[in-house]
Amino acid sequence: MAITRPLSRGDQTREALISAALGVFGRSGFDAASTRAIADAAGVNQALIGYHFGGKHGLYLGVFEHIVGQMQQHMAPVAEEVVSRLADAPAGQPARRELAVQLLQSIFDAFNDMSFEHAPEGWVRLILREQQDPTEAFQLLYDGIISRMIGLVTQLVAMGSGLEQSSEACRIRAMMIFGQVLVFHTARGTVSRHLGWDPPGPDSLRALKQQFRLVIESQFPPGVVVP
């Protein structure tokens, strides 16, 4: 935890702008979001965007730096645990398969908790937009957090399946596993209608995590080693 001390007026303005911009950019996208709407939501004068961030685009990048920092904080503990448990794991094939399943489950438990509970509304939408049309901001995201997470998951898929970690098949499988949890964010409208999750509540999150655990187990069944 960083030490918190009284923020200067300028810092307060910056924080208010970032927080407001998160929501407005998330809802409308970069082009359709107006600096006036952001300034109003932040309770701040529109001209201050230019002063503090150099303009609309600078504010946009500031938002993503903030998101990356938050995501790193949420995922760091579990990522470190996974790495250390991988380091001193026994060598036997069946034991490693079981460990892979277990670690995948804890990674995605944390990931689901973050994306459903702690992440402000705007995160998911902003990241999704950048995935569709990557700009400078996607670089921050990918290098800051995504790269590390997809790398870990790919490594665990290799361990659990017997596939070569560097193979295309293994990387495809890793993407698919992410897809199984991301779909509940990306296909929001269908989730709302087909599951009646509008919005998803604590019960939804519990049910989702349970099904995910079951699916992971069935995808890496005991005693099977894919050649």
Add this chain to the structure above:
Amino acid sequence: MAITRPLSRGDQTREALISAALGVFGRSGFDAASTRAIADAAGVNQALIGYHFGGKHGLYLGVFEHIVGQMQQHMAPVAEEVVSRLADAPAGQPARRELAVQLLQSIFDAFNDMSFEHAPEGWVRLILREQQDPTEAFQLLYDGIISRMIGLVTQLVAMGSGLEQSSEACRIRAMMIFGQVLVFHTARGTVSRHLGWDPPGPDSLRALKQQFRLVIESQFPPGVVVP
């Protein structure tokens, strides 16, 4: 196939506008897309949007009607085949599990072919936007095609897993299966970097379909009936 006959000038204008709007709305979203940009891309006068569609919003709805029609055409054959093969399937549990796996594979083979090969660039992005913030257009999509597809897949998941078709667990599993293929569209940026698919080509599609088939098989393993 509908009979094709020479289009009147007005029909040509409408088609050009829909096609251009597909791309521009897809890239920029409704608010950020300008009617001038659409008209220019269509090689048509800006005032004609008002004449033919009543305005920007009417054109947007027209685009989605067009998309729903195209998707129905692509998916109808396989959907009908699935329904008929379900109708006269034998009653034995193991045989039905195997059939479910097989039908899921053919549904998603068709779905992947459509979304990677035949779907114009704009489809995926437009649908994704509506999933995030459903408007009137999402109703068209859901009632026109999504509802039917997610329903079929849920039914097959029930058959393959032994879960009750109306259970939440079963519907969650169906969403997850869609997630496994949708992620290659929704997480485009990560797919591009992690897999080097930029854009995904025929080889990518082949590899994806193969992995999907394997995953489906492992998710509904022979001889296991979930209580």
Add this chain to the structure above:
DNA sequence: GTCTATAAAGTGATAGAC
């Protein structure tokens, strides 16, 4: 560091000529 005021460019819709 914050504010008001405004410049310069772009927006969707539409009236009216052809």
Add this chain to the structure above:
DNA sequence: GTCTATCACTTTATAGAC
């Protein structure tokens, strides 16, 4: 059915007072 011209409004950025 198509075109030009234009209205009323909103956009981002910024100059200059405090």
